Amino acid sequence: MSETNEIKVAVDAIVFGYQQNTLFVLLVKQKFGQMKGTWVLPGGFVLKHESLIEAVTRELQEEAGIQVNYLEQLYTFGDNIHRDPRFRVISVAYFALVNPNNFALVEQNDTDAEEAQWFAIDRIPRLGYDHNEIIKVAHQRIKNKLTYQPIGFDLLADEFPFSDLESLYTIILEQDIDRRNFRKKILSLGFIEETDTLVANTGSGRPARLFRFNKDTYNQLLSKGFHFEIKFA
Amino acid sequence: MSETNEIKVAVDAIVFGYQQNTLFVLLVKQKFGQMKGTWVLPGGFVLKHESLIEAVTRELQEEAGIQVNYLEQLYTFGDNIHRDPRFRVISVAYFALVNPNNFALVEQNDTDAEEAQWFAIDRIPRLGYDHNEIIKVAHQRIKNKLTYQPIGFDLLADEFPFSDLESLYTIILEQDIDRRNFRKKILSLGFIEETDTLVANTGSGRPARLFRFNKDTYNQLLSKGFHFEIKFA
DNA sequence: TACATTTGCGTAAAAATTACACAAATACAT
DNA sequence: ATGTATTTGTGTAATTTTTACGCAAATGTA
Numbered sequence: 001m002s003e004t005n006e007i008k009v010a011v012d013a014i015v016f017g018y019q020q021n022t023l024f025v026l027l028v029k030q031k032f033g034q035m036k037g038t039w040v041l042p043g044g045f046v047l048k049h050e051s052l053i054e055a056v057t058r059e060l061q062e063e064a065g066i067q068v069n070y071l072e073q074l075y076t077f078g079d080n081i082h083r084d085p086r087f088r089v090i091s092v093a094y095f096a097l098v099n100p101n102n103f104a105l106v107e108q109n110d111t112d113a114e115e116a117q118w119f120a121i122d123r124i125p126r127l128g129y130d131h132n133e134i135i136k137v138a139h140q141r142i143k144n145k146l147t148y149q150p151i152g153f154d155l156l157a158d159e160f161p162f163s164d165l166e167s168l169y170t171i172i173l174e175q176d177i178d179r180r181n182f183r184k185k186i187l188s189l190g191f192i193e194e195t196d197t198l199v200a201n202t203g204s205g206r207p208a209r210l211f212r213f214n215k216d217t218y219n220q221l222l223s224k225g226f227h228f229e230i231k232f233a
Numbered sequence: 234m235s236e237t238n239e240i241k242v243a244v245d246a247i248v249f250g251y252q253q254n255t256l257f258v259l260l261v262k263q264k265f266g267q268m269k270g271t272w273v274l275p276g277g278f279v280l281k282h283e284s285l286i287e288a289v290t291r292e293l294q295e296e297a298g299i300q301v302n303y304l305e306q307l308y309t310f311g312d313n314i315h316r317d318p319r320f321r322v323i324s325v326a327y328f329a330l331v332n333p334n335n336f337a338l339v340e341q342n343d344t345d346a347e348e349a350q351w352f353a354i355d356r357i358p359r360l361g362y363d364h365n366e367i368i369k370v371a372h373q374r375i376k377n378k379l380t381y382q383p384i385g386f387d388l389l390a391d392e393f394p395f396s397d398l399e400s401l402y403t404i405i406l407e408q409d410i411d412r413r414n415f416r417k418k419i420l421s422l423g424f425i426e427e428t429d430t431l432v433a434n435t436g437s438g439r440p441a442r443l444f445r446f447n448k449d450t451y452n453q454l455l456s457k458g459f460h461f462e463i464k465f466a
Numbered sequence: 467t468a469c470a471t472t473t474g475c476g477t478a479a480a481a482a483t484t485a486c487a488c489a490a491a492t493a494c495a496t
Numbered sequence: 497a498t499g500t501a502t503t504t505g506t507g508t509a510a511t512t513t514t515t516a517c518g519c520a521a522a523t524g525t526a
Contacts, residue, residue, distance in 0.1 A: 476517105480514080484511070487506105487507105491502100492504095
């Protein structure tokens with residue numbers, strides 16, 4: 001029974017960002033140890049006196065100087081006994097999103113991670129531990145979640161043109177959607193507000209109106225039993 | 234960093250069973266320690282050389298002599314630092330279902346748990362640790378999952394009358410449904426087979442035909458992109 | 467000022483969901 | 497054996513939701 005003392009508890013974060021019509025994942029390069037030089041998910045061991053959530057946010061701060069604006073528990077990886085070759089470690093993985101405001105990475109000193117960097121989801125190198133698998137699970141999660149929770153707005157700026165939302169969906173779901181039906185459906189939900197700002201696109205084309213996700217309205221609807229759902233043919 | 238050694242890893246299981254139109258949860262009575270006599274979820278510490286899944290199945294066997302027929306990870310509870318007053322413990326909770334074949338509890342000797350017992354979901358006593366909260370999460374999970382995955386069949390016998398499936402849904406979702414529309418929808422999915430067995434009900438009434446869930450057919454549909462979904466007015 | 471590019475918008479057809487009531491088969495009581 | 501209570505089994509019309517689809521407006525650039 002006391003053997004459980006020898007199991008270490010880690011947290012890891014899969015942080016998604018969205019820029020230039022691309023979905024990115026945040027990775028850090030290991031600075032010390034036998035894994036030195038390999039890319040891994042930001043994360044580390046949980047301290048005895050901190051909660052799991054505190055541990056992830058601390059690690060994200062330390063290793064990448066980043067603040068996420070959506071965070072939820074993803075899955076706990078502990079079935080592969082040798083996922084860490086050094087010790088028996090179970091890792092509680094967290095799923096996080098950052099919007100363009102927080103996309104920038106701040107250089108940190110004095111940490112395990114030499115550098116942090118964004119990688120396009122389809123250009124992830126071979127990672128340390130079982131982190132490639134963890135990313136697969138997270139990738140599936142973001143795809144599913146996009147259809148039944150309004151998390152897309154956590155990847156966009158506060159105000160965004162409709163086409164951004166649309167391409168975010170097509171890119172993450174890897175699926176074409178009908179522009180007109182998409183717009184109709186989204187607007188019918190009732191929590192997307194039209195602003196009166198117009199922005200010109202780079203290149204040519206008619207300027208686009210900016211929209212805003214109203215979280216309060218969304219929460220009100222939620223409490224009335226509303227259920228978000230976006231599906232396409 | 235080495236402080237993580239002092240975090241213990243436990244697993245707990247929320248096992249649901251369905252009998253006599255009632256949803257039950259499996260609990261065990263603590264036999265030793267300062268919690269002696271209080272009811273808790275079946276579970277215990279993870280051994281160094283076993284996977285998380287192995288730990289749960291072992292504990293279920295040891296404490297209740299039960300074999301489940303659906304098992305998935307639910308959530309890892311580790312934000313309340315004092316959820317266990319003795320040590321810092323994080324618990325990986327598992328969500329399980331048993332069908333009527335495996336509902337019977339087998340007496341075990343030599344374990345931490347004095348006895349195991351089924352409790353109706355709305356008659357759960359005050360439990361040890363944070364287990365009442367864990368059950369709440371699991372309860373929500375079963376409600377959600379029932380609508381987007383065919384887990385109801387893991388709570389029913391291999392062959393079942395349609396009315397059983399129907400009342401399972403009404404009871405777990407706490408919501409009335411239209412018998413005709415429900416039957417129509419379910420049968421239209423294409424993976425529920427009609428048997429040619431008729432069974433008389435206890436009491437009076439027209440005998441009911443038995444149906445069977447065809448998992449193979451369901452899996453084939455899944456791989457073709459089919460998406461299970463049951464909604465009601 | 468013509469051309470390319472992007473935004474913005476409506477309607478008709480098809481599909482899915484909802485609402486709704488009565489007959490058939492049995493057990494039980496008389 | 498007959499009537500009554502109980503449970504299973506079934507169809508259709510109205511409504512709502514989803515799908516398919518094309519052209520005009522506003523800009524930048526050559």
